[in-house]
Every structure is written in structure tokens, then in C-alpha cells.
Amino acid sequence: MKSKSKGPVIQRRDQVDGTTTDQRLLDSRGPTDWVHTDPWRVLRIQSEFVEGFGALADLGPAVSVFGSARTPVDDPSYPQAQEVGRALAAAGFAVITGGGPGVMEAANRGASEAGGVSVGLGIELPFESGLNDWVDIGINFRYFFVRKTMFVKYSQGFVVLPGGFGTLDETFEALTLAQTQKVTAFPVVLLGSAYWSGLVEWLSGRVLDDGKISPADLDRLVVTDDVDEAVARMVEARASS
Template sequence: MSESAERPGPPPGQRSRGPVVLRRAQVQSGTTDQRLLDSRGPSDWVHTDPWRVLRIQSEFVEGFGLLAELPKAVSVFGSARTGPDHPEYEIARRLGSALAVAGFAVITGGGPGAMEAANRGACEAGGVSVGLGIELPFEQSLNHWVDIGINFRYFFARKTMFVKYAQAFVILPGGFGTLDETFEALTLVQTQKVTRFPVILFGSAYWGGLIDWLRSTVREAGKIGEHDLDLLHVTDDVDDAVGHILAAESERSAQAQAERAAVADRPSP
């Protein structure tokens, strides 16, 4: 008897689907190719988790491909509910303009309000204006001041783009979404997933209560470290915000040069 004839076949009621083994009641009729090519079959498969993995992958590929050639950039967050007549709108517009003049692309969530204002300022100053939108139950299209835009299905893919392609965050007054991005950034900096990454809260009157609570309650209870609040820079001045980012960039550049020099001076084995 040949070697191949001696190999036992799969147990009764077992089927392999690529690297996956299914047995008993989990065995499905037909093959993957049959279900792909048979257009008469049900369409529920496009809503399954394995198919969602491909959608998630496509969002990362699309985002990386679109943003890979961006110049240095700053992500600006703020409320979509900030009206054009509100003072914060004009502040965001001036901030976007100042960042563009300093050589930074401006990345926002692409929506209305403070996001629109920052994109507008960057666009008017001749800079690169980027919007990373998100699919929501209510309609919120990318604002008209976005030059490079992409809409995401998944918040976590979108968040990755905000951090990966930015050298800093500037956070204007906002709601839950803005707070979410703020603490996401702080967590990444605190755990050193990103380094030398300024997180700037713009508007001391708005953010003062949060800072007081973090200092008097969270830090006093030992839930954050003694110097964790140093990760935040609070300001009311556009020039101060941009200057803080430029200083961090200069420090980051000097550190990178020092690291390259150290590698170059290392003796060969």
C-alpha cells in the first residue's frame, strides 16, 4: 500500500476551509469558491466578521496611501457645533492659517464648526488642508475647505491616521468626540507609544475645570503620575500654540540627529 493510501481521511462530518477546520454541525454545504461565484446565493456574507476584516484592512490601506506623502502635519480637534459667528470659529481659523504659514498641513475630522474653521484657515493661507471624516447616523459630509479628504467607517482606523501623520494635537473646546481624542493622545504619550508629541489644550477658561479635576482628584488619588499633567500645554494664544509645536519639532530633530551620530560613531564589530 502506498504512503498516500495509508493516510487517514478527515473524520466523518469534517471539512477544511483554507486553514480553518469545521466539524459536525459547523460544516457548511458547498465550497468557498462556489459561494463566491454563485450570484444566486444569499448576500448576508458581506456583513460577516471575516468580511469586515477586509473592509478594515481597506480603510488602513486607503488612509496610508492617501496620507503617506503629507508634509509634517498637526491634527486640530474641536466641536462641530461651533457656529461661524462664534469667537472660537475665528480662533480656529487663525490657528489653521498660522500652522500653514509655519509649514504644517492641518488635519481635522473634516466636519463643520471648529474643524471647518481650521481647514479654512489652512486653505486660505495656501497650506495643505486635510479632512478625515467618519460615517455617522446623521449626515455630516466633509466641509468645502478640505483639499485632501477621506471618509472612514471605523473610528479606530481614523484615529490611527490622526496620530500617525501628525506631529502634535491642538484641541479646541469640544464635546465627547474631542475629549475622546484628547485622552487617546494622552494615553499614547503617557505610555510612550508616541514620543515628543505635544498635546495642546486651547482655551484656559473652557479646559480649566478639567485640569483642576485632574490635578485635585485624579492625581491626588494616585491614578496618574506626579508629572503626567506636564503632558498638557494650556494656552489662549495662537502664536504660543504654534511656538510650542515648533519647539517640540526642533527638540525632536536634534534628538534624531544625536541618535544618528551615535550610531555612526559606534565602532564596527
């Protein structure tokens, strides 16, 4: 019976291929499809975790600031995010964002101008270009789930300004992790009551009334217009950790 071992994998009968991994690696004339297969992706994923952990291991206390990449400079959210970045840096936090424009740029800018550590965790997207100029430590990721791990692992809380699907995704992921006790003492502050009030009313009304969440789940969420209050929540979480 025809068989072949490829590391821990055994191929037999018709599943035996005619080339070796080393051959495909070293023979530049061969096909390149192999670099897009799932086993190779595992190594890429692993390398992204290693790069992220290595770059951020000595970061110290940090807070992630989320919000829309589409926020223009003249939108009220931009100077508010800048103020958040500045205040967090003054409180001794590194500021982590998605590294893009809009709210992310503003928060990075505020942190950098205040002499704090400004971090950008970028993601490969078809419609956004690179990290903003206010990022002092930047990492670009291929995979969303690796990037999300970095946000949660190295942050002690989230400050969330007005944003769209991406902002909502990051916010609800944090709330889910807190709900399921994967993270503890992890405040999520929604900054901008006019923007967030409809969402909070829906959660505290329909969703809670239908028994889809518990009152304790809502207690994890803070809505405010006060930057100082948002930062104070992060300081409290740091003290209790």
C-alpha cells in the same frame, strides 16, 4: 468524518457549511449576510488602513486640530480655529481635522486659504453629512479606531479647541499614548483657558491627589489662549523629533 477546508480554517462534523466563499461571491442570487461577518470585516479594516496609509504617506509634518462640529460660524472658537489652521500652514504643517463642520471646518478653511495642505479624516455617523468643502485631501472611514490611528501616526501634536465627547475622547487617547510612551515628543495644547480650566483643575486636584496620575502626566498638557504659543509648541516638537 465529514470535513472541509476553507483556506486555513477546517470545518468538521456539523460545522461544515454547504457553500463556498467563491460561490457566495460570484452567485448574486445567494444571501448577502456573509459580507457582514467578522472575517470579511477584517478585510474591510485592512483596506481602510491601506487607503489611509497610502493617502497620507507623503503628507509631511502635520498637526491635528480637534473641536466641536456644533460650533457655529459666529462662535469665537470658529475664527480662532481658522487662525490656528492658517498659522500652522504658515509654519509648514499640514492640518488634519475630522473633516466635519464647526471647528474642523474652520481649521481646514484657515489652512486651505493660507495655501497649506488641508486634510479631513471623516467617519461614518448617523447625524453628520460628509466632509466640509475646505478639505483638500479627504478620507472617509467606517471604523473609529482606524481613523484614530491616522490622527496619531501622521500628526506631531494636537491642538484642541472647545468640544464635546468626541473631542475629549481624542484628547485623552493622545494623553494616554504619551503617558504609556507609545508616542514621544507629542504636545497636546488645549486652546481656550476659560473652557478647559475646570477640567484641568479637576485633573490637577482630585485626580492627581488621589494618585491616579503623576505630575509628569500633567506636564504633557498645555493650556493657552495664544495661537502663536500653540503653534510654537508644535514647532518645538518637530525640531526635537
